[in-house]
Amino acid sequence: MSAAAPGSGPAPGERALRAALFRYVLRLGDTSLVLGQRLGEWIGHAPALEEDLALANLALDLIGQARLLLTYAGEIEAEGRDEDALAYLRDAPEFLNLTLAEQPNGDFAHTIVRQWLLDAWQLEVYEALSASADTRLAAIAAKAQKETRYHYRFSSGWLIRLGDGTAESRGRTQQALDSLWRFTEELFSADEVDERVIAAGIAPAPGPAAERWRQQTDRDLRAATLPRPSAQPHPWYGKRGVHTEHLGHLLAEMQHLQRTYPGVHW
Amino acid sequence: MSVAEHAGGIEQRVWRLLEEVADPEIPVVSIVDLGIVRYVRHAADGRLHVGITPTYSGCPATAAIRASTRAALDAAGFTAALLEEVLAPAWSSDWVTAAGRAKLAAFGIAPPTPAAVRCPRCGSLATERVSEFGSTPCKAHYRCTACREPFDRFKCI
Structure with a gap:
């Protein structure tokens, strides 16, 4: 086999790795973006001013993390798409967020349970990615990790107060947990995209992180006096672009201005 | 004056200049007080490199800080200076200076x-x-x- 001629681009192996890395970074970025957009829907509607500010602060951090990740994804892809093109000009099947992130807010308990499940997941993922062989991803993860720690303090604190609270708050939290639990299988499932970036030392193997996530969420559930749902989670494929119907509605609102007035600026 | 001394003098001038760039949210402190300016370096390529770091990933002030830093450099004649975004190590509130703490x-x-x-x-x-x-x-x-x-x-x- 001869060496690639100048200008012929990267070798097939490297091309495949770049394509996998693009999708991997997009999955992280899209999950943050969609979750941030969901939290933003609470602004002006939360049960108390402090919680309104808290949810808005979380949303802001998540959208900030999404900007760093989508910008990087666009550079990996190298086809001229920046963070805005990726956020505003893709349709639902091109979004690769976890299915859990796009689930509607429901009541406050529902939002808290969704947030807590994903905060605990992000803690593990960002912690491991801080040591990634990809230095750009490691830098983004190390920064996001610091923010995720206080997101998790907020969501786990509320999970415990609501679960170990009144009959009403407990019932609603249990209901939210039972309804959202089925989406958790996707958090640590690995497909060929994950396997390729894991083999390159870019992403962590999912096994140990999944185990730590399970132990942490078990501890929190015990503190919240809530039983862990016994039903087995189903496979969902949001990170492969197969979504529940909720994502399209979210995108319709998020992308409306840019789709209606292409290129519009503040 | 040697080249090194000259470069050091320029770096000091730029640091003093950036001490006047106010944080857009808390204007009593500067971007130097907050530890946002990571380095001012007159590099071997003959150009001035200024590194700034975002505080929080989603801080809306980040773009305003970048713009006001650029404007301050340009106004002082450092139009060729390269303004670089530094992500690692991640910003820490430990970097807020003693002067910054007193002002806050x-x-x-x-x-x-x-x-x-x-x-x-x-x-x-x-x-x-x-x-x-x-x-x-x-x-x-x-x-x-x-x-x-x-x-x-x-x-x-």
């Missing part, structure tokens, strides 16, 4: 010390946290149980 306290914002939180109005340590989240990503909401006043605290991160 005088302005009414408790600085980011890991020790007990002192009320910036009456000086009492009898304070409590209302919420870990406040009016900007970098601040938490506190109140003083001695003078009863609410106040912001710069978060430790």
